[in-house]
Amino acid sequence: MKMRLFRFDDPAHAEAAELLPWHANGTLDPLERVRVDRHVAECVACRRDLAELLRVQEIVKADDDHDLAMPNSLDRMHALLDAGRRRRRTDAAGMKNKWARLPLWIRVALPVQAATMLLLVAFVIAGRSTEPAYYRLLGAAPTLAPDTDRIVVVFAPGTTEQTMRHTLLRIAARVVDGPNAAGAYTLQLPARTQDAALALLRARSDILFAEPTPLPQVRRP
Amino acid sequence: MNAASTRFGSDVVQIEPTGTECEQTVIPEDIALTDLMDPSALPDETRGEADDEDVALLRLIDAGSRSAFDRLYRNYYRRLKRFLGQIIYQPQLVEEVLNDTMLVVWRKAGTFNRASRVSTWIFAIAYRSALRGVRRSSVPKEAERGEDFDAFKNEPEANVIQSQLCARVRTALNVLSVEQRAVVELTYYHDRSYREIATIVGCPVDTVKTRMFHARRKLKTALDAQELSEK
Numbered sequence: 001m002k003m004r005l006f007r008f009d010d011p012a013h014a015e016a017a018e019l020l021p022w023h024a025n026g027t028l029d030p031l032e033r034v035r036v037d038r039h040v041a042e043c044v045a046c047r048r049d050l051a052e053l054l055r056v057q058e059i060v061k062a063d064d065d066h067d068l069a070m071p072n073s074l075d076r077m078h079a080l081l082d083a084g085r086r087r088r089r090t091d092a093a094g095m096k097n098k099w100a101r102l103p104l105w106i107r108v109a110l111p112v113q114a115a116t117m118l119l120l121v122a123f124v125i126a127g128r129s130t131e132p133a134y135y136r137l138l139g140a141a142p143t144l145a146p147d148t149d150r151i152v153v154v155f156a157p158g159t160t161e162q163t164m165r166h167t168l169l170r171i172a173a174r175v176v177d178g179p180n181a182a183g184a185y186t187l188q189l190p191a192r193t194q195d196a197a198l199a200l201l202r203a204r205s206d207i208l209f210a211e212p213t214p215l216p217q218v219r220r221p
Numbered sequence: 222m223n224a225a226s227t228r229f230g231s232d233v234v235q236i237e238p239t240g241t242e243c244e245q246t247v248i249p250e251d252i253a254l255t256d257l258m259d260p261s262a263l264p265d266e267t268r269g270e271a272d273d274e275d276v277a278l279l280r281l282i283d284a285g286s287r288s289a290f291d292r293l294y295r296n297y298y299r300r301l302k303r304f305l306g307q308i309i310y311q312p313q314l315v316e317e318v319l320n321d322t323m324l325v326v327w328r329k330a331g332t333f334n335r336a337s338r339v340s341t342w343i344f345a346i347a348y349r350s351a352l353r354g355v356r357r358s359s360v361p362k363e364a365e366r367g368e369d370f371d372a373f374k375n376e377p378e379a380n381v382i383q384s385q386l387c388a389r390v391r392t393a394l395n396v397l398s399v400e401q402r403a404v405v406e407l408t409y410y411h412d413r414s415y416r417e418i419a420t421i422v423g424c425p426v427d428t429v430k431t432r433m434f435h436a437r438r439k440l441k442t443a444l445d446a447q448e449l450s451e452k
Binding site: 073 | 287290294298319387409410415
Protein backbone atom coordinates (compact mmCIF):
# COMPACT_ATOMS: atom_id res chain seq x y z
CA MET A 1 0.00 0.00 0.00
CA LYS A 2 1.18 3.48 -0.81
CA MET A 3 2.47 5.36 2.22
CA ARG A 4 1.68 9.03 2.63
CA LEU A 5 2.46 11.95 4.88
CA PHE A 6 -0.71 13.45 6.32
CA ARG A 7 -1.19 16.97 7.48
CA PHE A 8 -1.58 17.10 11.28
CA ASP A 9 -4.86 18.96 10.96
CA ASP A 10 -6.32 16.27 8.69
CA PRO A 11 -9.43 14.99 10.58
CA ALA A 12 -8.72 11.33 9.83
CA HIS A 13 -5.15 11.72 11.04
CA ALA A 14 -6.19 13.63 14.14
CA GLU A 15 -8.74 10.96 15.07
CA ALA A 16 -6.35 8.08 14.47
CA ALA A 17 -3.51 9.76 16.35
CA GLU A 18 -5.81 10.33 19.32
CA LEU A 19 -7.11 6.75 19.37
CA LEU A 20 -3.79 4.97 18.82
CA PRO A 21 -3.25 4.02 22.51
CA TRP A 22 -6.60 2.24 22.57
CA HIS A 23 -5.95 0.72 19.17
CA ALA A 24 -2.77 -0.69 20.70
CA ASN A 25 -4.63 -2.20 23.67
CA GLY A 26 -7.43 -3.55 21.45
CA THR A 27 -10.36 -1.79 23.10
CA LEU A 28 -11.66 0.34 20.23
CA ASP A 29 -15.12 -0.47 18.96
CA PRO A 30 -15.16 -2.21 15.54
CA LEU A 31 -15.97 0.91 13.51
CA GLU A 32 -13.24 2.95 15.15
CA ARG A 33 -10.79 0.08 14.71
CA VAL A 34 -11.50 -0.14 10.97
CA ARG A 35 -11.05 3.63 10.52
CA VAL A 36 -7.80 3.69 12.48
CA ASP A 37 -6.50 0.56 10.71
CA ARG A 38 -7.21 2.12 7.34
CA HIS A 39 -5.42 5.31 8.29
CA VAL A 40 -2.44 3.65 9.93
CA ALA A 41 -1.89 1.55 6.81
CA GLU A 42 -1.23 4.74 4.85
CA CYS A 43 0.27 7.10 7.43
CA VAL A 44 4.00 6.99 8.13
CA ALA A 45 3.78 9.05 11.33
CA CYS A 46 0.97 6.94 12.85
CA ARG A 47 2.79 3.69 12.03
CA ARG A 48 5.86 5.00 13.81
CA ASP A 49 3.78 6.18 16.79
CA LEU A 50 1.96 2.85 17.00
CA ALA A 51 5.24 0.93 17.02
CA GLU A 52 6.53 3.15 19.82
CA LEU A 53 3.26 2.76 21.74
CA LEU A 54 3.39 -1.01 21.49
CA ARG A 55 7.00 -0.99 22.66
CA VAL A 56 6.20 1.16 25.73
CA GLN A 57 3.07 -0.86 26.46
CA GLU A 58 5.09 -4.08 26.37
CA ILE A 59 7.61 -2.61 28.80
CA VAL A 60 4.88 -1.38 31.15
CA LYS A 61 3.25 -4.82 31.14
CA ALA A 62 6.57 -6.56 31.68
CA ASP A 63 7.42 -4.30 34.59
CA ASP A 64 6.88 -6.70 37.43
CA ASP A 65 9.03 -4.82 39.88
CA HIS A 66 6.00 -4.28 42.03
CA ASP A 67 5.45 -6.09 45.27
CA LEU A 68 2.01 -7.47 44.60
CA ALA A 69 2.10 -10.07 47.35
CA MET A 70 -0.69 -10.00 49.91
CA PRO A 71 1.06 -10.62 53.23
CA ASN A 72 -1.38 -10.04 56.10
CA SER A 73 -3.37 -7.55 54.03
CA LEU A 74 -6.57 -9.51 54.32
CA ASP A 75 -6.05 -9.85 58.08
CA ARG A 76 -5.68 -6.10 58.36
CA MET A 77 -8.82 -5.71 56.26
CA HIS A 78 -10.71 -8.04 58.61
CA ALA A 79 -9.48 -6.00 61.55
CA LEU A 80 -10.84 -2.87 59.86
CA LEU A 81 -14.23 -4.48 59.28
CA ASP A 82 -14.40 -5.75 62.87
CA ALA A 83 -13.39 -2.36 64.21
CA GLY A 84 -16.18 -0.73 62.19
CA ARG A 85 -18.73 -3.19 63.52
CA ARG A 86 -17.50 -2.80 67.11
CA ARG A 87 -17.57 0.98 66.83
CA ARG A 88 -21.19 0.95 65.66
CA ARG A 89 -22.16 -1.37 68.52
CA THR A 90 -20.26 0.62 71.14
CA ASP A 91 -21.68 3.90 69.87
CA ALA A 92 -25.22 2.65 70.45
CA ALA A 93 -24.37 1.06 73.79
CA GLY A 94 -22.40 4.14 74.83
CA MET A 95 -25.42 6.38 74.37
CA LYS A 96 -27.51 4.10 76.57
CA ASN A 97 -24.82 3.99 79.27
CA LYS A 98 -24.30 7.74 79.25
CA TRP A 99 -28.02 8.29 79.85
CA ALA A 100 -28.12 5.74 82.66
CA ARG A 101 -25.14 7.38 84.37
CA LEU A 102 -26.82 10.81 84.52
CA PRO A 103 -28.23 11.89 87.96
CA LEU A 104 -31.91 11.16 88.45
CA TRP A 105 -32.93 14.83 88.64
CA ILE A 106 -31.38 15.49 85.19
CA ARG A 107 -33.13 12.47 83.71
CA VAL A 108 -36.42 13.93 85.02
CA ALA A 109 -35.68 17.60 84.30
CA LEU A 110 -34.63 17.14 80.67
CA PRO A 111 -37.92 15.61 79.46
CA VAL A 112 -39.90 18.17 81.49
CA GLN A 113 -37.88 21.00 79.95
CA ALA A 114 -38.42 19.62 76.46
CA ALA A 115 -42.16 19.26 77.03
CA THR A 116 -42.36 22.86 78.37
CA MET A 117 -40.59 24.19 75.32
CA LEU A 118 -42.94 22.30 73.04
CA LEU A 119 -45.92 23.77 74.89
CA LEU A 120 -44.50 27.28 74.56
CA VAL A 121 -43.99 26.87 70.82
CA ALA A 122 -47.51 25.52 70.43
CA PHE A 123 -48.86 28.48 72.43
CA VAL A 124 -47.03 31.03 70.22
CA ILE A 125 -48.29 29.38 67.04
CA ALA A 126 -51.87 29.25 68.37
CA GLY A 127 -51.68 32.97 69.30
CA ARG A 128 -50.70 33.88 65.75
CA SER A 129 -53.61 32.05 64.22
CA THR A 130 -56.19 34.44 65.83
CA GLU A 131 -55.94 36.67 62.74
CA PRO A 132 -58.60 35.82 60.15
CA ALA A 133 -57.29 33.33 57.67
CA TYR A 134 -57.36 34.35 54.04
CA TYR A 135 -58.20 31.60 51.59
CA ARG A 136 -58.26 31.70 47.84
CA LEU A 137 -58.90 29.03 45.24
CA LEU A 138 -55.96 28.43 42.91
CA GLY A 139 -58.21 29.15 39.93
CA ALA A 140 -59.53 32.42 41.36
CA ALA A 141 -58.22 35.82 40.24
CA PRO A 142 -55.55 37.30 42.47
CA THR A 143 -57.13 39.26 45.26
CA LEU A 144 -54.62 41.67 46.68
CA ALA A 145 -55.28 43.53 49.86
CA PRO A 146 -56.34 47.11 49.15
CA ASP A 147 -53.30 49.34 49.05
CA THR A 148 -54.21 52.92 49.88
CA ASP A 149 -50.61 54.14 49.97
CA ARG A 150 -49.98 53.65 46.28
CA ILE A 151 -50.76 56.14 43.56
CA VAL A 152 -50.45 56.23 39.79
CA VAL A 153 -48.74 59.21 38.22
CA VAL A 154 -48.16 60.33 34.62
CA PHE A 155 -45.52 63.00 34.03
CA ALA A 156 -45.85 65.51 31.18
CA PRO A 157 -43.76 64.73 28.10
CA GLY A 158 -40.39 66.39 28.26
CA THR A 159 -40.15 66.27 32.07
CA THR A 160 -36.49 65.79 32.91
CA GLU A 161 -35.25 63.01 35.12
CA GLN A 162 -33.97 65.65 37.57
CA THR A 163 -37.45 67.21 37.90
CA MET A 164 -39.05 63.79 38.36
CA ARG A 165 -36.54 62.92 41.09
CA HIS A 166 -37.17 66.29 42.80
CA THR A 167 -40.96 65.72 42.74
CA LEU A 168 -40.62 62.23 44.20
CA LEU A 169 -38.34 63.47 46.97
CA ARG A 170 -40.83 66.17 47.95
CA ILE A 171 -43.57 63.66 48.60
CA ALA A 172 -41.12 60.98 49.88
CA ALA A 173 -42.38 58.56 47.22
CA ARG A 174 -40.67 55.51 45.77
CA VAL A 175 -41.27 54.14 42.26
CA VAL A 176 -42.49 50.55 42.61
CA ASP A 177 -43.61 49.95 39.04
CA GLY A 178 -43.59 51.51 35.59
CA PRO A 179 -43.44 53.21 33.35
CA ASN A 180 -46.11 51.14 31.60
CA ALA A 181 -47.18 51.49 27.97
CA ALA A 182 -49.08 54.69 28.83
CA GLY A 183 -46.05 56.15 30.61
CA ALA A 184 -47.64 55.77 34.08
CA TYR A 185 -45.59 55.12 37.22
CA THR A 186 -46.87 53.46 40.38
CA LEU A 187 -45.52 55.22 43.48
CA GLN A 188 -45.38 53.97 47.06
CA LEU A 189 -46.06 56.71 49.64
CA PRO A 190 -45.42 56.84 53.38
CA ALA A 191 -48.49 55.85 55.41
CA ARG A 192 -51.33 58.38 55.62
CA THR A 193 -49.71 60.92 53.24
CA GLN A 194 -51.75 60.06 50.18
CA ASP A 195 -54.13 63.03 50.21
CA ALA A 196 -51.40 65.62 50.71
CA ALA A 197 -49.25 64.03 48.04
CA LEU A 198 -52.11 63.94 45.53
CA ALA A 199 -52.95 67.59 46.19
CA LEU A 200 -49.33 68.58 45.64
CA LEU A 201 -48.99 66.57 42.46
CA ARG A 202 -52.25 67.77 40.94
CA ALA A 203 -51.13 71.37 41.45
CA ARG A 204 -48.02 70.83 39.30
CA SER A 205 -48.04 71.57 35.60
CA ASP A 206 -45.62 68.75 34.81
CA ILE A 207 -48.03 66.12 36.21
CA LEU A 208 -50.74 65.05 33.79
CA PHE A 209 -52.37 62.44 36.01
CA ALA A 210 -52.25 61.58 39.70
CA GLU A 211 -54.78 59.13 41.19
CA PRO A 212 -54.85 56.41 43.86
CA THR A 213 -54.32 52.88 42.53
CA PRO A 214 -57.68 51.24 41.71
CA LEU A 215 -58.81 48.73 44.35
CA PRO A 216 -58.55 45.17 43.14
CA GLN A 217 -61.80 43.47 42.22
CA VAL A 218 -62.60 40.63 44.61
CA ARG A 219 -64.47 37.93 42.78
CA ARG A 220 -67.03 36.15 44.86
CA PRO A 221 -67.90 32.54 44.23
CA MET B 222 -32.83 -14.28 28.54
CA ASN B 223 -33.35 -16.12 31.79
CA ALA B 224 -31.71 -15.30 35.07
CA ALA B 225 -28.88 -17.64 35.99
CA SER B 226 -27.75 -18.71 39.42
CA THR B 227 -24.23 -18.98 40.78
CA ARG B 228 -23.06 -20.83 43.83
CA PHE B 229 -20.45 -19.55 46.27
CA GLY B 230 -19.88 -22.01 49.05
CA SER B 231 -23.26 -22.49 50.64
CA ASP B 232 -24.69 -19.29 49.11
CA VAL B 233 -26.69 -19.30 45.87
CA VAL B 234 -27.20 -16.03 44.09
CA GLN B 235 -29.57 -15.20 41.23
CA ILE B 236 -27.83 -13.30 38.49
CA GLU B 237 -29.84 -11.14 36.14
CA PRO B 238 -29.03 -11.37 32.44
CA THR B 239 -26.40 -8.85 31.33
CA GLY B 240 -28.50 -7.43 28.53
CA THR B 241 -31.14 -5.92 30.79
CA GLU B 242 -31.66 -2.19 30.93
CA CYS B 243 -29.70 -0.60 33.70
CA GLU B 244 -30.27 2.47 35.80
CA GLN B 245 -27.51 4.93 36.58
CA THR B 246 -24.92 3.52 38.97
CA VAL B 247 -25.48 4.76 42.50
CA ILE B 248 -22.19 6.17 43.68
CA PRO B 249 -21.26 6.02 47.32
CA GLU B 250 -21.83 9.40 48.94
CA ASP B 251 -18.36 9.59 50.36
CA ILE B 252 -16.87 9.09 46.92
CA ALA B 253 -18.80 11.91 45.28
CA LEU B 254 -18.35 10.83 41.69
CA THR B 255 -20.40 13.37 39.86
CA ASP B 256 -20.56 12.18 36.33
CA LEU B 257 -19.95 8.53 36.64
CA MET B 258 -21.61 6.75 33.86
CA ASP B 259 -23.51 7.07 30.69
CA PRO B 260 -25.00 3.55 30.48
CA SER B 261 -24.70 3.63 26.70
CA ALA B 262 -20.99 4.25 27.04
CA LEU B 263 -20.33 0.70 28.12
CA PRO B 264 -21.47 -1.92 25.65
CA ASP B 265 -22.84 -5.04 27.25
CA GLU B 266 -20.43 -7.24 25.34
CA THR B 267 -17.62 -5.88 27.51
CA ARG B 268 -19.19 -7.71 30.42
CA GLY B 269 -18.45 -11.36 30.81
CA GLU B 270 -18.56 -14.26 33.18
CA ALA B 271 -16.07 -12.58 35.47
CA ASP B 272 -18.44 -9.65 35.84
CA ASP B 273 -21.36 -11.98 36.58
CA GLU B 274 -19.29 -13.57 39.31
CA ASP B 275 -18.36 -10.17 40.70
CA VAL B 276 -22.00 -9.07 40.69
CA ALA B 277 -22.97 -12.22 42.57
CA LEU B 278 -20.18 -11.58 45.07
CA LEU B 279 -21.38 -8.01 45.61
CA ARG B 280 -24.87 -9.26 46.38
CA LEU B 281 -23.53 -11.68 48.93
CA ILE B 282 -21.37 -8.95 50.42
CA ASP B 283 -24.43 -6.74 50.65
CA ALA B 284 -26.06 -9.56 52.60
CA GLY B 285 -23.07 -9.56 54.95
CA SER B 286 -21.06 -12.52 53.63
CA ARG B 287 -17.45 -12.27 54.77
CA SER B 288 -16.36 -15.21 52.59
CA ALA B 289 -17.69 -13.46 49.46
CA PHE B 290 -15.83 -10.34 50.49
CA ASP B 291 -12.61 -12.29 51.00
CA ARG B 292 -12.96 -13.76 47.54
CA LEU B 293 -13.55 -10.37 45.91
CA TYR B 294 -10.64 -8.96 47.90
CA ARG B 295 -8.32 -11.69 46.63
CA ASN B 296 -9.62 -11.27 43.06
CA TYR B 297 -8.86 -7.57 43.05
CA TYR B 298 -5.87 -7.28 45.34
CA ARG B 299 -3.10 -7.50 42.74
CA ARG B 300 -4.86 -5.33 40.15
CA LEU B 301 -5.68 -2.63 42.68
CA LYS B 302 -2.25 -2.73 44.24
CA ARG B 303 -0.57 -2.38 40.87
CA PHE B 304 -2.94 0.47 39.86
CA LEU B 305 -2.58 2.33 43.14
CA GLY B 306 1.17 1.72 43.16
CA GLN B 307 1.45 3.57 39.87
CA ILE B 308 -0.49 6.53 41.21
CA ILE B 309 0.83 6.67 44.77
CA TYR B 310 4.53 6.06 45.18
CA GLN B 311 4.39 5.26 48.90
CA PRO B 312 3.94 1.54 49.62
CA GLN B 313 2.37 2.10 53.04
CA LEU B 314 -0.15 4.55 51.63
CA VAL B 315 -0.96 2.13 48.79
CA GLU B 316 -1.93 -0.55 51.30
CA GLU B 317 -3.98 1.93 53.30
CA VAL B 318 -5.83 3.27 50.24
CA LEU B 319 -6.45 -0.25 48.98
CA ASN B 320 -8.11 -1.20 52.24
CA ASP B 321 -10.05 2.08 52.27
CA THR B 322 -11.31 1.18 48.80
CA MET B 323 -12.40 -2.29 49.83
CA LEU B 324 -14.02 -0.89 52.98
CA VAL B 325 -16.20 1.30 50.74
CA VAL B 326 -16.99 -1.77 48.61
CA TRP B 327 -18.03 -3.64 51.77
CA ARG B 328 -20.27 -0.81 52.94
CA LYS B 329 -21.73 0.21 49.59
CA ALA B 330 -22.05 -3.12 47.78
CA GLY B 331 -25.82 -2.74 47.79
CA THR B 332 -25.64 0.50 45.78
CA PHE B 333 -24.06 -1.15 42.73
CA ASN B 334 -26.70 -1.53 40.01
CA ARG B 335 -24.80 -2.76 36.94
CA ALA B 336 -24.59 0.46 34.97
CA SER B 337 -20.92 -0.41 34.55
CA ARG B 338 -18.71 -3.44 35.11
CA VAL B 339 -17.97 -4.21 38.75
CA SER B 340 -14.27 -3.75 38.09
CA THR B 341 -14.92 -0.27 36.66
CA TRP B 342 -16.94 0.60 39.75
CA ILE B 343 -14.22 -0.64 42.09
CA PHE B 344 -11.43 1.09 40.15
CA ALA B 345 -13.45 4.32 40.27
CA ILE B 346 -13.64 4.02 44.06
CA ALA B 347 -9.91 3.23 44.18
CA TYR B 348 -9.03 6.23 42.02
CA ARG B 349 -11.01 8.64 44.20
CA SER B 350 -9.57 7.10 47.36
CA ALA B 351 -6.08 7.44 45.87
CA LEU B 352 -6.56 11.11 45.10
CA ARG B 353 -7.79 11.66 48.66
CA GLY B 354 -4.84 9.67 49.98
CA VAL B 355 -2.35 11.71 47.94
CA ARG B 356 -3.93 14.94 49.16
CA ARG B 357 -3.75 13.73 52.77
CA SER B 358 -0.16 12.67 52.44
CA SER B 359 2.65 15.16 52.98
CA VAL B 360 4.58 13.86 49.96
CA PRO B 361 4.00 15.93 46.81
CA LYS B 362 1.77 14.42 44.10
CA GLU B 363 4.58 14.31 41.56
CA ALA B 364 7.05 12.74 43.99
CA GLU B 365 10.14 11.28 42.41
CA ARG B 366 10.39 7.53 42.49
CA GLY B 367 14.08 6.87 42.69
CA GLU B 368 15.66 4.29 40.36
CA ASP B 369 18.90 2.63 41.30
CA PHE B 370 20.48 1.57 38.02
CA ASP B 371 23.46 0.00 39.87
CA ALA B 372 21.03 -2.54 41.29
CA PHE B 373 21.14 -4.40 37.93
CA LYS B 374 24.90 -5.10 38.16
CA ASN B 375 24.64 -8.73 39.21
CA GLU B 376 21.79 -9.80 36.93
CA PRO B 377 22.12 -11.75 33.65
CA GLU B 378 22.51 -9.49 30.60
CA ALA B 379 19.03 -10.10 29.09
CA ASN B 380 17.39 -9.40 32.44
CA VAL B 381 19.52 -6.33 32.87
CA ILE B 382 18.39 -4.89 29.53
CA GLN B 383 14.73 -5.60 30.32
CA SER B 384 15.05 -4.24 33.85
CA GLN B 385 16.78 -1.12 32.61
CA LEU B 386 14.05 -0.56 30.03
CA CYS B 387 11.42 -0.91 32.74
CA ALA B 388 13.32 1.43 35.02
CA ARG B 389 13.66 3.95 32.20
CA VAL B 390 9.92 3.92 31.50
CA ARG B 391 9.17 4.08 35.22
CA THR B 392 11.44 7.10 35.58
CA ALA B 393 9.78 8.70 32.57
CA LEU B 394 6.36 8.11 34.16
CA ASN B 395 7.53 10.24 37.09
CA VAL B 396 7.17 13.36 34.97
CA LEU B 397 3.43 12.77 34.54
CA SER B 398 0.76 14.12 36.81
CA VAL B 399 -1.27 11.69 38.93
CA GLU B 400 -4.22 12.07 36.56
CA GLN B 401 -2.09 11.39 33.48
CA ARG B 402 -0.39 8.39 35.13
CA ALA B 403 -3.80 6.92 35.92
CA VAL B 404 -4.88 7.17 32.27
CA VAL B 405 -1.60 5.67 31.03
CA GLU B 406 -1.68 2.84 33.55
CA LEU B 407 -5.32 1.98 32.87
CA THR B 408 -4.66 1.96 29.11
CA TYR B 409 -1.27 0.24 28.91
CA TYR B 410 -1.44 -2.21 31.78
CA HIS B 411 -5.12 -2.78 32.52
CA ASP B 412 -6.27 -2.64 28.87
CA ARG B 413 -9.20 -0.34 29.59
CA SER B 414 -11.10 1.48 26.85
CA TYR B 415 -11.14 5.26 26.97
CA ARG B 416 -14.84 5.17 27.87
CA GLU B 417 -14.21 2.95 30.88
CA ILE B 418 -11.32 5.19 31.92
CA ALA B 419 -13.62 8.20 31.73
CA THR B 420 -15.96 6.38 34.08
CA ILE B 421 -13.19 5.44 36.46
CA VAL B 422 -11.58 8.85 36.71
CA GLY B 423 -14.94 10.64 36.54
CA CYS B 424 -14.35 12.94 33.58
CA PRO B 425 -15.53 13.27 29.96
CA VAL B 426 -13.94 11.00 27.33
CA ASP B 427 -12.38 13.99 25.61
CA THR B 428 -10.52 14.80 28.81
CA VAL B 429 -9.17 11.26 28.89
CA LYS B 430 -7.93 11.62 25.31
CA THR B 431 -6.34 14.97 26.10
CA ARG B 432 -4.61 13.58 29.19
CA MET B 433 -3.28 10.70 27.13
CA PHE B 434 -2.08 13.06 24.40
CA HIS B 435 -0.10 15.18 26.85
CA ALA B 436 1.14 12.12 28.73
CA ARG B 437 2.52 10.57 25.54
CA ARG B 438 4.27 13.77 24.59
CA LYS B 439 5.85 14.10 28.05
CA LEU B 440 6.85 10.42 28.04
CA LYS B 441 8.49 10.73 24.64
CA THR B 442 10.43 13.82 25.71
CA ALA B 443 11.55 12.12 28.94
CA LEU B 444 12.62 8.91 27.18
CA ASP B 445 14.48 10.84 24.46
CA ALA B 446 16.26 12.87 27.12
CA GLN B 447 17.33 9.69 28.93
CA GLU B 448 18.70 8.20 25.71
CA LEU B 449 20.64 11.36 24.97
CA SER B 450 22.14 11.48 28.45
CA GLU B 451 23.30 7.86 28.17
CA LYS B 452 25.09 8.48 24.85
